[in-house]
Amino acid sequence: MNDYNFNMKEFLPFWDDLKSECQNTILKELKHKTYKKGETVHDNSVTCTGLIFILSGKLRAYMISENGRELSLYYLMDNDICLMSASCVMKDITFDIFIEAMEDTKVAILPTHIYKDIANNYIEMSKYVNSIMSSRLSDVMWILEQVLFKKFDSRLAEFLLFHRDENDKIKMTHEEIANHLGSAREVVSRMLKHFESNDIIKLFRGGIEILNEDELIKLSD
Amino acid sequence: MNDYNFNMKEFLPFWDDLKSECQNTILKELKHKTYKKGETVHDNSVTCTGLIFILSGKLRAYMISENGRELSLYYLMDNDICLMSASCVMKDITFDIFIEAMEDTKVAILPTHIYKDIANNYIEMSKYVNSIMSSRLSDVMWILEQVLFKKFDSRLAEFLLFHRDENDKIKMTHEEIANHLGSAREVVSRMLKHFESNDIIKLFRGGIEILNEDELIKLSD
Structure with missing residues (x-):
């Protein structure tokens, strides 16, 4: 008691x-x-x-x-x-x-x-x-x-930083992330591919891995 | 007292x-x-x-x-x-x-x-x-x-209906309306011109007059 x-x-x-x-x-x-x-x-x-x-x-x-x-x-x-x-x-x-x-x-x-x-x-x-x-x-x-007032790349970067696990991975589908951010899946996928092409993240089946934390923090500001 | x-x-x-x-x-x-x-x-x-x-x-x-x-x-x-x-x-x-x-x-x-x-x-x-x-x-x-979740034309139509005076006029600049709606002046001006070209409103110096209330109500839904 x-x-x-x-x-x-x-x-x-x-x-x-x-x-x-x-x-x-x-x-x-x-x-x-x-x-x-x-x-x-x-x-x-x-x-x-x-x-x-x-x-x-x-x-x-x-x-x-x-x-x-x-x-x-x-x-x-x-x-x-x-x-x-x-x-x-x-x-x-x-x-x-x-x-x-x-x-x-x-x-x-x-x-x-x-x-x-x-x-x-x-x-x-x-x-x-x-x-x-x-x-x-x-x-x-x-x-x-x-x-x-905030650009979508910045919101997405902030979201990834907040929701990563101890291995710098975010185990969510693009659909789920879109649902968190009030956006459409296509918009999320497009931006994630843009991040990937800049070596900021790596996409894998069922999730995302953060490769360049510093760049992501810079984006989220 | x-x-x-x-x-x-x-x-x-x-x-x-x-x-x-x-x-x-x-x-x-x-x-x-x-x-x-x-x-x-x-x-x-x-x-x-x-x-x-x-x-x-x-x-x-x-x-x-x-x-x-x-x-x-x-x-x-x-x-x-x-x-x-x-x-x-x-x-x-x-x-x-x-x-x-x-x-x-x-x-x-x-x-x-x-x-x-x-x-x-x-x-x-x-x-x-x-x-x-x-x-x-x-x-x-x-x-x-x-x-x-609402399209901008719909938000603008709703705004005009809510803020009109007894003569169906809204005496505000495009800048002021943009400030109410969290938008940019250019976006407001473009949409108002679109409304005008469809004979829904008439633009005059320092304000807007509602010409087709029914259409505006339909848009605001």
């Missing part, structure tokens, strides 16, 4: 200020779950998922256009809270957001009615939700700035 | 739930001000402006890229609250936002320290800030969707 208690403070900095009955309710109601890589964690068609605490792994929040194009909005990792999975409680959210697991992800889920109850009665929770919300607004503003 | 009281409920729906000493502080501290058309209401270089209640007129919130291009994010009209002018109290806001008056605009400004005090102590205020924040997040998500 103590160990778990410590963890809760990582998620809810005001944990110690909650009444013990409230703490006990949260600990009792939290549901543990593991999402497999690629699994949908939340979309707006399902009933409210609840407030999700990410224990380990990686989630991706993205939007989809009417004609099916995707754009990644932000990523959630260890100790992050997924607020949008509880967005059903916020009447002013008028857009659809999708959340999927980018790798096997362990989470704890606080049921919607418990979350709502706390947010309605504890000002600390309400203020914390506020700070998460403004942080998400910052993320989306950043994406907007990228999409609108 | 009673009249003013009524107005405050339009801005703060939970007005009646506030302690009377808190109500009195707000009424006493509110500063009235009129911004002239085109005047800057807020940019991130100035010290915190405070929470702005729009009594009449119209404000525009926009972002500016490093190379000076603008994009309108949302518009605030009568009874709206401008939260971003008090964004200095939110540590998670990491982007720059600019607010300007689109016409002569009467406002009442609640000084930052009073706003902060209420948001920190009244859960109703904190929850209300939350709802405004999620509404702004929705606005920005909508813009992102537009910019990313």
Whole structure:
């Protein structure tokens, strides 16, 4: 219990200020779950998922256009809270957001009615939700700035640097990368071939290897 | 006082739930001000402006890229609250936002320290800030969707329909329209000429007149 208690403070900095009955309710109601890589964690068609605490792994929040194009909005990792999975409680959210697991992800889920109850009665929770919300607004503003004002070669270079593994490889299809960047597969393929012809990367079946990191960093600026 | 009281409920729906000493502080501290058309209401270089209640007129919130291009994010009209002018109290806001008056605009400004005090102590205020924040997040998500997934002719048609006056005229330069849409003046001019050649609009010095509303609505869909 103590160990778990410590963890809760990582998620809810005001944990110690909650009444013990409230703490006990949260600990009792939290549901543990593991999402497999690629699994949908939340979309707006399902009933409210609840407030999700990410224990380990990686989630991706993205939007989809009417004609099916995707754009990644932000990523959630260890100790992050997924607020949008509880967005059903916020009447002013008028857009659809999708959340999927980018790798096997362990989470704890606080049921919607418990979350709502706390947010309605504890000002600390309400203020914390506020700070998460403004942080998400910052993320989306950043994406907007990228999409609108940054050249595509620069966005792609940045994406490759952010998503490489320890062997400098990115194991994604051109289609998947296009989905992250809100672009078309053809555009991604063309730019990757351009990078390859300049010996910046090497394309292989199912992925990309970074050959010239310095050049990629220069491009991403 | 009673009249003013009524107005405050339009801005703060939970007005009646506030302690009377808190109500009195707000009424006493509110500063009235009129911004002239085109005047800057807020940019991130100035010290915190405070929470702005729009009594009449119209404000525009926009972002500016490093190379000076603008994009309108949302518009605030009568009874709206401008939260971003008090964004200095939110540590998670990491982007720059600019607010300007689109016409002569009467406002009442609640000084930052009073706003902060209420948001920190009244859960109703904190929850209300939350709802405004999620509404702004929705606005920005909508813009992102537009910019990313909607064709420029469609965005321009929508813009003209939204900003026309009672005589179906839009009195703005091509440069100004480009700034609203995060585009370049040349792109706007080219598309407007295309509209004109199809008898959808007529260009005149300093503005645009809508000739074929139906066609413009069709385009904006």
